[in-house]
Amino acid sequence: MSKEVRALEPKELWNNFANLNAVPRGSKKEEKVIQFMADFGKKLNLKTTIDPVGNVIIKKPATKGMESRKTVVLQSHLDMVHQKNSNTNFDFDTEGIKMIIDGDWVKADGTTLGADNGLGVAAIMAILESTTIQHPALEALFTIDEETGMTGAMGLQAGYLEGEILLNLDTEEDDEIDIGCAGGIDVTAQNPYNAVNSPSNSVGISISVTGLTGGHSGMDIHKGLGNANKIMNRLLFGSQEYIRVSEIDGGSLRNAIPRESFALVSVKELYKDQFLKVITKIAKEIKAEQKIVDPNLEITFIETAVPKKVMTSISQNTLIKTLYALHNGVYRMSPDMKDLVETSNNIARVIVKEELIKILCLTRSSVESSKFDLANMLKSTFELSGFKVTLAGSYPGWKPNVDSPILKVLTDTYQKLFNENANVVACHAGLECGILGTNYPEMDMISFGPTIQGAHSPDERASIKSSQKFWKFLLNILENIQFKK
Incomplete structure (x- = not known):
């Protein structure tokens, strides 16, 4: 070639x-x-x-x-x-x-x-x-x-x-x-959680968010492109009364807008039809919202083996609400240069596995004080939920x-x-x-x-x-x- x-x-x-x-x-x-x-x-x-x-x-x-x-x-x-x-x-x-x-x-x-x-x-x-x-x-x-x-x-x-x-x-x-x-700064949050056995009479459901456009987490952050981690969390938030989360693997690199996210959940057999009805409705709404900028977005739910371990309901609730509260995208436009994004955040990576939650963000700004303002906002959100947060790799x-x-x-x-x-x-x-x-x-x-x-x-x-x-x-x-x- x-x-x-x-x-x-x-x-x-x-x-x-x-x-x-x-x-x-x-x-x-x-x-x-x-x-x-x-x-x-x-x-x-x-x-x-x-x-x-x-x-x-x-x-x-x-x-x-x-x-x-x-x-x-x-x-x-x-x-x-x-x-x-x-x-x-x-x-x-x-x-x-x-x-x-x-x-x-x-x-x-x-x-x-x-x-x-x-x-x-x-x-x-x-x-x-x-x-x-x-x-x-x-x-x-x-x-x-x-x-x-x-x-x-x-x-x-x-x-x-x-x-x-x-x-x-x-x-x-x-x-x-x-x-x-x-400039930029890496925001990393970690939180252990307790895992319990999947509820009895449950089925496993694999949820996939794929086909997003993705792109550069700085140059493309203003385009309204879908973030797979936020979309997955929205699906989980809307169906949380029916599910218990086992694993999540979303995004890849800090400087790339996440294109894919995968989750494994447990759903009681009794509530499977209600769960599928609710999550299908949410997926349809998201696809309609993103159809211009992410025309190839696919959201699928496939029945699979029941996971052995899932999050406790308290840990799951904390995770989902924390991710919902985190700012993603443009935070402030520059008042000095027309059409320039001054400050933004990319929720780049979400990993839930083996009793540890890990969330990676990249916060950018052309103004140092604004960069740390947003980083501290994210840090505060995480810490209110019990996460341990590190700010690292700051560059001007x-x-x-x-x-x-x-x-x-x-x-x-x-x-x-x-x-x-x-x-x-x-x-x-x-x-x-x-x-x-x-x-x-x-x-x-x-x-x-x-x-x-x-x-x-x-x-x-x-x-x-x-x-x-x-x-x-x-x-x-x-x-x-x-x-x-």
Whole structure:
């Protein structure tokens, strides 16, 4: 499948993307891709460094005539989100991504594609190996673990980079130039519960919520997409007088809007018909509400073996009401930038199994005080129900600078190339710029990239035309950065 992708233009971009996608590179499992990138730099006889946390830095001298210009840092992250459809047989730890072309889109066969941020990585690789592209001195910074904690950016120490300008290639709309982003914090709640035997004369019912659109828990949080954990809880809430919950397994990663949730419940034979009538009605209502944004939503109830153990009625009531009370989605829109989500929360993962409840959230905000306001609201809700809560992995946002010198270079270049003005925006996602700025506070930063849709889901796809536009834009930017050292 990669053969057809390699034939796409620009070949230097897509060939490097195909090479990269052959290497397993899940977050916190980047050993192979770190070695792959270090070997790539060394084969080019470029100065290549792996820092203590695993970031790879490759330095390339300026092309002839551009030696006096300021050094530019090109930055993208090596890791990708691992998501697959439940019916897809694929091992992310050992297999390369299977790519397909569908019209103007490059997609993967039932998994995430890795265009986030693989196309940025591939573009940098193409520039590093080129003998014809004009550019100032370059420092290519390939960070690790952007998707599950940004520990690569957090661990990058001062002194590794000399560049004064940073181009982050990790946004997903080709007509946007990004000058700010949200920070985030992980909210994790746990609560033990007592399990008892299933009531006598019961049947087991397997409840499934599948087929939701899903997506990026920051960039897509405002779209009204269904959250499988909230939908499952609504089904359980509406039918709770008839059921006893045995297990719940919903969602996957903190930074992905949950697409699927599965629950196993016990229902007394006497109440089975009433239960099915009630839950069918609720499912119908939910599907009607979501039919525009989640047209493929499926909610099923299948009779199965009776579970041996179920939650006590008190534990079940506490769980269901706590999940109902938790805020999910947009919390506050920015008063400073039109249509920008300022603060949000994603109820990403719900696990009920073996007498332990575990709920994982990701709270985002471009305003630190608002981020902690929402995180503390969630914490308070959990603690009122007896949960133990930890707040961890906090990282800062990136404050917009409308007077940035590199911003003017990009807006002027975009207008000249495409005869229209770019949209200057801030995004509700966790770019690494804010974190990198803590150790490199004088660095002028900007972010842009090709159009990618459905990031963090198996529907992820990258536009071929947009990738060509992005490549042209990037090369012209490098030519037009004329700031002197």
